[in-house]
Amino acid sequence: MSAIRLLVLGAVRQHGRAHGYQVRNDLEYWGAHEWSNAKPGSIYHALKQMAKQGLLHAHEVAPSTAGGPPRTEYEITDKGTEEFLRLLRESLVAYDQKMDIQSAAIGFVVDLPREEVLDLLRERTRRIEAWRAAVTEHYIPEDGPGQLGHIGEIMNLWVHTADSDAAWTRGLVERIEGGAYSFAGEGEPFVGVLTEGQENPYATGEPHPGDAN
Amino acid sequence: MSAIRLLVLGAVRQHGRAHGYQVRNDLEYWGAHEWSNAKPGSIYHALKQMAKQGLLHAHEVAPSTAGGPPRTEYEITDKGTEEFLRLLRESLVAYDQKMDIQSAAIGFVVDLPREEVLDLLRERTRRIEAWRAAVTEHYIPEDGPGQLGHIGEIMNLWVHTADSDAAWTRGLVERIEGGAYSFAGEGEPFVGVLTEGQENPYATGEPHPGDAN
């Protein structure tokens, strides 16, 4: 699974009603084109596909007010909201070393209630630890790790990464327990979308160094 | 870029001459079907594609000796070897948070000479540090990190992950400096492929827990 569906559903949901270009702009605002596969083609494809699957409702809409071809507006359906929450929960608990999904999930984390997030994140650390245990048990030959040669460095990388991720997750749990951020049902939600006419401070920012493409 | 080309080129190269099923088996032996996109369809597609591009040479070959349809054997070309080394070097220096590519690269790391690997890995840590600096500079608003709300946790995750990866890389550099492993031009190479008739101890191992699909 890629991050694109979660991102697009979340973006449409925050707007209430949005056309493709608006979603594309939000994702660029979040820097998502740099750390995920949120490129124009993928976004428009995801919108159409999810509309076909009933997760979004497509309104055939008047020609653009600001130049360019006519645009289609999308609204999230009940089924779409369900799917969004399902994806979000799954992304929060899963440890699959995909930073794009993890990042996207953190971006929407405040759409869930605080207690549920804490439960999910605690489950996450449990899963990471179980995964770590399975790797060290399953991949260390009985005659000691020396038999693996340099291949052992791959397991070492995995274990190292898992430990780091577990530590980060525990830190996040502590901050949330300590009252940080404003979650679902706790008053003013944090809004990370561009309202009509607001300029995008990151849109033309220099590309992320270290970004491979 | 995905890990599939690096994996397939590397597998064919170690065999000298291999058919698709053999490559598929090696990758399963390495556990690659669990931590990368090395599924049958992708492997056969990559073989055909790279043959078309001149990276591999396809021999039309006799019907299988052990049941099943006739099989095509592939041999790596000079151009393919070049591409393999290019991909390997690139994967070793690049920091793009893709664990599958990183894992594949470590798997083939001994195909390069020790000194070059050390150079590449040191370059890697430099790039990670530069990336880290860019993230902290570019994404912290001038009125302090508080303005970001929970979005700041994404940057926190990135920085945390980058630090962990840099630390792992430095550890690997130390071990290699200390004489660990046997690199290109240093006698007996480590061979991680199954020879004809050898059984695969991991082929039917229980699936990796924590594996999302």
Place this chain on the structure above:
DNA sequence: CCCCCAGTAGTCAAGTTTGACTAGCGAAGG
């Protein structure tokens, strides 16, 4: 002797991703 099963080797259609391309409009400059 026959049938079915497990293993071998690979194909295929459907879905997804990518990067390049199109096309309409307004504003600025000459």
Place this chain on the structure above:
DNA sequence: CCTTCGCTAGTCAAACTTGACTACTGGGGG
């Protein structure tokens, strides 16, 4: 007044990925 530039909004073909499916063989049980 005309052209060109940049922004808006999206399409498209080519490549890649996925999971299910096909087809062939040898061997063992009945």
